[in-house]
Amino acid sequence: MRTVRILGTHGVPANYGGFETAAENVGLFLRDEGWRVIIYCQVPRSGAMWEDVWHGIERVNIPVAREGWLGTAQFDLKSILHASKFGDVCLTFGYNTAVFNVIQRIKRIPNVINMDGIEWSRARWGKVKQSILWTNERIACWVGNDLIADHPVIEDYLATRARRSKLTTITYGANAISEASIAPVTARGLVPGEYLTLICRPIPENTILELVEGFSAEHRGHSLVVLGNYTPATDEYHRSVMEAASDEVVFLGAIYDPGDLAAIRFHASGYLHGHTVGGTNPSLVEAMAAGNPVIAHDNPYNRWVVDQGALYFRTAEDVASAVTRLLGDSALRAELGSASRARHAAEFTWERIGGQYQELLNRRVDPRLLATSDTDLWKGSK
Known part of the structure; x- marks a missing residue:
């Protein structure tokens, strides 16, 4: 053996x-x-x-x-x-x-x-x-x-x-997610299909401030669900992120239960990904496995992973424009979501x-x- x-x-x-x-x-x-x-x-x-x-x-x-x-x-x-x-x-x-x-x-x-x-x-x-x-x-x-x-x-x-x-x-x-209970979503006060997610370690190299600023630039009629441990009392960057957030940004803390995470991803209308360093990021792959349309930081790492299945940004202004475009176009969301699933099935x-x-x-x-x-x-x- x-x-x-x-x-x-x-x-x-x-x-x-x-x-x-x-x-x-x-x-x-x-x-x-x-x-x-x-x-x-x-x-x-x-x-x-x-x-x-x-x-x-x-x-x-x-x-x-x-x-x-x-x-x-x-x-x-x-x-x-x-x-x-x-x-x-x-x-x-x-x-x-x-x-x-x-x-x-x-x-x-x-x-x-x-x-x-x-x-x-x-x-x-x-x-x-x-x-x-x-x-x-x-x-x-x-x-x-x-x-x-x-x-x-x-x-x-x-x-x-x-x-x-x-x-x-x-x-x-990542394992493909084709269905998931809405219970972990509604239990947290979220409406299926009416929120975006941002799931990463809260550090500057993950461009969280730009993502939150861009999303918060105008009223969206959607929530931005941010996962991770934020301690604004002791961390200046965390404090800057939370101060930049509109009342449509929801900080849920860290969630480790795989079933809950899968449900939150599956019922989201899109995923924001700000990683600027590293290689293939597991959180991005998991979003693709859930069929999420992606808005990703424009760098060689993310472009190879998502390929054509994303809108890309470099600045908070780019984020604002991409979020407006994504939320305002259901056909685009469906196209990018299908591209995410296809890319995941081919490589991940x-x-x-x-x-x-x-x-x-x-x-x-x-x-x-x-x-x-x-x-x-x-x-x-x-």
């Missing part, structure tokens, strides 16, 4: 973020394909490690009392030390603690690393954490046997740091993505599938 050990996430079931959702869906796909799947799970408490089974996936549960970066680093180190007792191929999500992945390299244990976006470049980390992330990115490019980019632009970036033969683009996925289903992961992992499980030029695990990154 082929075996893979999945590291670097909080574990399954997914209730944290994009990496966890990917680990869960890829893990379930591989399980159905006959793999033995072991996922390392971070448990926020003290105590001894234990193992159990969740939906046919083996879990190694590692208690970590510390929070934040130090807790993550402790969890990653313990996971790697445990996984390195075996010769199984590893699938690692993220490079934040790639210095520990040197252990797998020394032991010649194949390690496939999902490199996420250009995480070190995010201004919110500050100079010290940016330096740590930059260093670990370079280490990951050396120690990883295969590197996964979630977007072609990220692959091109990684090609400046690693051999192109090590690189593969595999995006994030978990079946497609799981198959891509399996193809890549098969090459490491069976070295005969590797090209001759790539069989030496000790070759440099570039």
Whole structure:
């Protein structure tokens, strides 16, 4: 039986973020394909490690009392030390603690690393954490046997740091939503089909202020539903966003329940997406899977993901114009919604993505599938 050990996430079931959702869906796909799947799970408490089974996936549960970066680093180190007792191929999500992945390299244990976006470049980390992330990115490019980019632009970036033969683009996925209860929508005072959504981490690089300003430029007869944890008392940017909002903007806080999120997306009349950095954003893919018309920030990341299925903006004035156009044209909404579904079905289903992961992992499980030029695990990154 082929075996893979999945590291670097909080574990399954997914209730944290994009990496966890990917680990869960890829893990379930591989399980159905006959793999033995072991996922390392971070448990926020003290105590001894234990193992159990969740939906046919083996879990190694590692208690970590510390929070934040130090807790993550402790969890990653313990996971790697445990996984390195075996010769199984590893699938690692993220490079934040790639210095520990040197252990797998020394032991010649194949390690496939999902490199996420250009995480070190995010201004919110500050100079010290940016330096740590930059260093670990370079280490990951050396120690990883295969590197996964979630977007072609990220692959091109990684090609400046690693051999192109090590690189593969595999995006994030989402399950198509064809129906959903209206209960989670009406319970929050929303009217199905009469609101737009904005779902992202509340930081400046996600262009939230411009989106809220543009939407609030005039009366819409629609709501803008903003999800995320906003703390205006302690965060100046959060305060600016909330002060710019008209009375048609609704801040619902963070919602983590997958069923509720699916319903809110499905019954929306459109989705606003302001991400300016990174690669393929899970929230954007999930909006497309729900058939949402999209208004997206104009950059190479978003243009490749949505393609022709969106209106694009760069300024708050662009947002105002795009919202007016979208809400005033039902035929345009239907056209963009169909384009979102078609693009999702072509590129972003978990079946497609799981198959891509399996193809890549098969090459490491069976070295005969590797090209001759790539069989030496000790070759440099570039």
